[in-house]
Amino acid sequence: MSGGPILVVGGGIGGLGAALALARAGYPVRLVEKARQFGEVWAGIQLGPDVFAMFDRLGLRGAIEEAAVRPEALDMRCALRDQMRAGAARVHGGA
């Protein structure tokens, strides 16, 4: 590839993931983010088990596991009726 670095616009999960994957593949990358600083926005997010395959590929699993909080229990409920959702898993003892 000729020319300058690949420009990635936006430093959210998508942009940071793309920039990291491109950089690990040997491409020069420039990432621009309009926010003045990175930080927590509103809330943490739940990540399903399938995303850990990608963390492994990006070499991020150790850092993520250090920062992550693991719920001790998880109930999936209907927001309208406050009932356990049919077929939902109830997980206890760590997820």
Ligand SMILES: Cc1cc2nc3c(=O)[nH]c(=O)nc-3n(C[C@H](O)[C@H](O)[C@H](O)COP(=O)(O)OP(=O)(O)OC[C@H]3O[C@@H](n4cnc5c(N)ncnc54)[C@H](O)[C@@H]3O)c2cc1C
């Ligand atoms: C309250 C809340 C709870 C959520 N909970 C979960 C959850 O539990 N599990 C889950 O998987 N997902 C969750 N999500 C969704 C998840 O956070 C988003 O899907 C994900 O963060 C989107 O990432 P993104 O990189 O595509 O976009 P964004 O995170 O929106 O990133 C886009 C970035 O681009 C920047 N940008 C925009 N325009 C420009 C520009 N012109 N120049 C430079 N920078 C620019 C923005 O400032 C931003 O930083 C939640 C979302 C919210 C709001």
